[in-house]
Amino acid sequence: MSQTPTADQLRNRLVDEILAEHRMPAAVERAMRTVPRDAFLPGLELESAYTDQAVTIKDNPGKPLPLSCASVPSVVAMMLEQLDISAGDDILEIGAGTGYNAALLAEIADRGSVTTVDIDPDVALHARTRLNANGYEHVTVIERNGLLGAPENAPYDKIIATVGVWDIPAAWWDQLKDGGRLVLPLRWRGQTRSVALTRRSNQLVSDSMELCGFVPIIGQNGEKTAPLNADDTIRVHYDEDQDLDPDALTATLQAGAPALEVPSAQRVGGEEPFDGVWLRATASDDRVCRLEVTPQALEQELLRKPVMPVRSPVLVEGGSLAYMTLTREGADPERPFRLGAAAYGPRAEELARDLVAHIDAWGSDRLAVPQMTVTPDDKTSAAGHTISKPESRITLAY
Template identity: 55%
Template sequence: MSTISYSPEVLRAAMVDRIRGVGHASTPAVDAAMRTVPRHEFVPEASTEDAYADIAVVTKRTDDGTALSCASVPAIVAMMLDQLQVQPGDRILEIGAGTGYNAALLAQLTGPGGSVTTVDIDADVTAGARRGLDATGNEQVHVVTRDGSLGASENAPYDRIIFTVGAWDLTPAFWEQLAPGGRLVVPLRWRGQTRSIAFVRDGEALVSDSMELCGFVPMIGQEGERTGAIDTDGLVTLYWDVDQTIDPTKLSGVLDQPKETVWSKVLVGSQDPFDGVWLRMTGHDGRVCRISADPVAVNAGLCTPAIPIRSPALVEDDSLGYLAFRKLGEGRFELGAIGHGPHGGHLAGQLCNEIEVWNQDRNARPTVRAYLTDAPRSAISLDHALSNEAIEKAASRLVVSVSRRSARHAST
């Protein structure tokens, strides 16, 4: 039986149609760029079918198999380009050269009147990006081998900056190199989650105007996130930030202790997002982190988070609570929490309170403001912030705030 083989043009058109079907590539400019740039030319080691499938193509790994560089999932590429809102003639900086595919898309979007500079710390990666860009007629793109945290001051200021690697921190370079009113899109990691945030420069602050949950290969050299297993077989892992006082050794064996389950009476459908619970919690509770359970742990009933690979958890000394759900019927689930340890029941109850607050205004869109750590306190806006305490990183600090309506809900 023969297999039908489709041309790259047909596969590329089908890829963009799928992406538009899930709400991305939402502008004519992004749609046209993705229909024009030949992704398969940037991932020659992949089959043409894989090049246009909605999957990431890993292009470099460490000796232990960890991905160092990849061509991102096309739907995520389109989502972030939508967030970036490139205009013709823009000067653009990309952190994370990857295969060069995203830089080629940016060159299409900014046109001959603009410029694109892409930076990567890995010389093998930049060499590969340069080859792909040259082979597809994008010789005008500047490719720089450098620590991405330094940016590229030689071509600054930039109207748009985009990261295609997961960043834990934002260094002073991005305040210095982003033009007033410019946009910066970055998969930013804090409290165990990664969100693609579109920031707009507003004086001393970078202010979010959109956020999407995502996952990215982490940026080399930013070591602000910690990890640790809490079971003897290494099947359940916590992820937290260096400014948090979480000690996984205190939780060793906690999952073997009796569990306490609390249900919130809040229902969601199979396609309803509930990651807003996690986002709100990061703004006011320094105990929130990420829990990840291997399928073996889930199947054995040792640890059953709502989303096994990434769910919010609360840690207090030797006790743990994490988000869970149970199926009530066809396509209906009840959100709740499971606790272990001396204070596990209390932590599970607090998680349910957070679920209930989120449920009162599910459409609320918290705002994240980023400042440099040396910014004067007078420049930091705490209006509607969920806490008077900022989330501290090495070079920057984050403040999470909500609308007046949501703030009232949080106080009831």
């Protein structure tokens, strides 16, 4: 009769599974084998605590995303690698969550300090309680709007955000040491990337960028959503600096004309990622948004199926739009799918060909990642394509 695995066995098994798929620095591995994730998720089945999945700890009634959750362990490990902590570092975490990530930070920083901030009193109390119960009384937990940081313990060697951030607050600049490192799930043009940035005087310069998804921080409202049909089953998500005409787009889709389809030259395998198309498009094109199509809209065949119905890159201009599609073609068994564009509206052909150009540009170097340079104002500029936000300017260049 087999014995039920212990928490230690399950924790080590999870770390082994992550290591089989991803790199993990030795200090991060030690911390993840040491800190009991189950102790920060009381009431959850032991097996579930050590599965590579997110766990909701507080719902957000009426909203599609939870208010707070425990992040996917492999994503936690990835972001800790990006943060590149040294023993003795002073660290600020934005988004306390369960307290688990703060405990990991404390293990890795060793003789340093960890301050974690959360706007929600229940979440902050949960983190404080769990940290105390597991020997991390020295971690500072503050109930506060994370956009304000924690000036009382600044400056910091490292700042990490565990919530989606649309703009980099001026307060974080003030609290990060020159030469310090900021890792955050940054949102622009409908996508989210975990970006690792090093401060160089009045610039933040990236050296790592990974696809991820996080609950958005409370208090930043630069992202907008517009329904494109009466049933609200087709939506476009866009940034406040983008000029959209939802009524014109709605009229285009209501007209019921078939999609104009343009294939690209790029094929992909069944497990091959192609999110880099979205990333590359944002480095040169301000028309990039996110299209969301619900299962109901697909069942009603209101439009050609997007490559990823819930979150597809789309080019939008006036009453026209073009988004990515995936078509199975049997000619190449290694890469049986062809990427392409489906477009609607008076400028359908132009937008479709522009999107295909982005796809083909990605295909010329599929692993390429742009360098991001962030400045707090207009006084310092970097070469590349710039996206301006209220508190920062983001420049992307390949």
